[in-house]
Amino acid sequence: MMEKRIVVTAVVRKEWASLKKRPGSLVKNVVVILGDPHKPDCIKPSCVFDDDDLYTIDRLKEALRDLKGFCFTYFSNHDTLIQDLVKKEPKIDFVFNLCDEGFLNVPKKELHIPALLEMLGISYTGSGPQCLAFCLDKSLVRGIAKEMGIPVPEAVFIKPEDSTFELYFDFPVIAKPNLGDSSFGITQKCVSHSPEELTNAISEIRERFGYDKPILVEELLTGKDLSVGIIGNPPESYTVLPIIEEDYSALPEGLPRICGYEAKWLPDSPYWNLRSIPAKLPEEVERNIVEWCLKLFGRLECRDYARFDWRLDALGNPKLLEVNPNPGWCWDGHLAKMAAIAGLSYPQMLESILKTAEARIYTHKDERASHGTNGNGTPEVK
Ligand SMILES: Nc1ncnc2c1ncn2[C@@H]1O[C@H](COP(=O)(O)OP(=O)(O)OP(=O)(O)O)[C@@H](O)[C@H]1O
Numbered sequence: 130m131m132e133k134r135i136v137v138t139a140v141v142r143k144e145w146a147s148l149k150k151r152p153g154s155l156v157k158n159v160v161v162i163l164g165d166p167h168k169p170d171c172i173k174p175s176c177v178f179d180d181d182d183l184y185t186i187d188r189l190k191e192a193l194r195d196l197k198g199f200c201f202t203y204f205s206n207h208d209t210l211i212q213d214l215v216k217k218e219p220k221i222d223f224v225f226n227l228c229d230e231g232f233l234n235v236p237k238k239e240l241h242i243p244a245l246l247e248m249l250g251i252s253y254t255g256s257g258p259q260c261l262a263f264c265l266d267k268s269l270v271r272g273i274a275k276e277m278g279i280p281v282p283e284a285v286f287i288k289p290e291d292s293t294f295e296l297y298f299d300f301p302v303i304a305k306p307n308l309g310d311s312s313f314g315i316t317q318k319c320v321s322h323s324p325e326e327l328t329n330a331i332s333e334i335r336e337r338f339g340y341d342k343p344i345l346v347e348e349l350l351t352g353k354d355l356s357v358g359i360i361g362n363p364p365e366s367y368t369v370l371p372i373i374e375e376d377y378s379a380l381p382e383g384l385p386r387i388c389g390y391e392a393k394w395l396p397d398s399p400y401w402n403l404r405s406i407p408a409k410l411p412e413e414v415e416r417n418i419v420e421w422c423l424k425l426f427g428r429l430e431c432r433d434y435a436r437f438d439w440r441l442d443a444l445g446n447p448k449l450l451e452v453n454p455n456p457g458w459c460w461d462g463h464l465a466k467m468a469a470i471a472g473l474s475y476p477q478m479l480e481s482i483l484k485t486a487e488a489r490i491y492t493h494k495d496e497r498a499s500h501g502t503n504g505n506g507t508p509e510v511k
């Protein structure tokens with residue numbers, strides 16, 4: 130008689146695997162990588178690190194000093210970064226990658242830091258090089274979002290060699306560098322109400338930032354200007370911080386309501402006094418935005434933390450502006466403001482990023498390696 134057998138297979142997900150510890154030490158040796166304060170930085174108004182930037186770094190060090198379970202070393206000399214990492218590698222548990230300036234303070238080389246760390250076999254906090262490459266290119270992210278059914282503003286992509294283009298939507302519009310960060314190149318002059326103004330805005334961006342860079346012209350959204358912060362690694366474990374919106378009530382009449390370069394970098398500008406406040410949104414709008422952010426987090430391969438910028442149109446419909454997988458970490462930045470609204474101090478915010486990364490590095494790495502997959506099986510069509 131043939132024996133009848135039922136074979137049952139299952140995957141057991143470990144609740145919490147124990148941390149991989151260096152023998153004899155509970156304290157993690159963490160190297161913090163920062164921008165190089167001795168090199169030019171084209172994003173900053175005077176192209177160098179000023180007192181404010183140095184104060185920001187001091188605030189970071191002060192915040193990290195009190196965190197238990199970590200011993201921090203700071204690497205910011207990019208000329209010796211590779212040698213320094215190689216030399217210290219055996220003693221590094223992981224790197225806290227806070228270099229949002231990019232290698233040598235070049236924004237396009239932001240991805241070089243995680244790429245270098247991967248080549249050296251050093252674990253690190255935050256997103257990988259592929260994700261940073263995707264998200265530097267706003268047009269690319271727009272395309273991915275569109276494919277996922279996530280709303281984005283109308284836009285035209287202008288190549289460096291284009292001398293004419295067709296605008297298939299109405300004024301007002303905003304022109305901005307397609308490869309951008311920290312609102313570099315986004316000023317009140319980028320907002321245009323006519324073809325003449327738009328031509329001038331594009332010429333100005335090209336003159337200031339180079340004729341070899343693509344430009345994105347988007348419909349100008351005039352509703353709430355929103356930002357969403359996520360710390361963690363969805364779907365397993367994550368926190369969506371309270372959504373914030375820019376408060377434009379103190380801005381003089383007649384100035385375009387945008388939170389661009391003037392608001393982030395120019396203390397003498399009327400934009401300098403913009404404040405971020407908790408966003409008041411209809412429940413459904415907030416639910417949709419959060420769901421879309423989580424989907425984008427996964428699709429773009431964000432890790433540990435990220436910030437998503439959105440804006441409502443005049444009718445209150447949310448549209449995605451951009452994804453920041455290596456968002457500003459400053460004590461007074463957007464992420465810290467959201468964290469504060471959630472009741473997290475600046476040190477607690479940094480700690481939660483570190484803990485999230487630590488859990489991923491020491492738990493999920495093993496899990497993924499053993500299953501060889503991230504997914505849960507065959508997807509269902511809805
Ligand atoms: N289509 C748009 N409609 C209205 N405002 C816009 C639009 N695009 C950009 N802005 C304004 O410009 C700001 C900066 O834009 P965006 O987030 O795309 O640039 P960024 O350089 O990546 O900024 P950062 O990295 O500093 O967040 C937005 O927060 C918003 O105020």
Ligand SMILES: [Mg+2]
Pocket residue numbers: 438450451
């Ligand atoms: Mg932004």
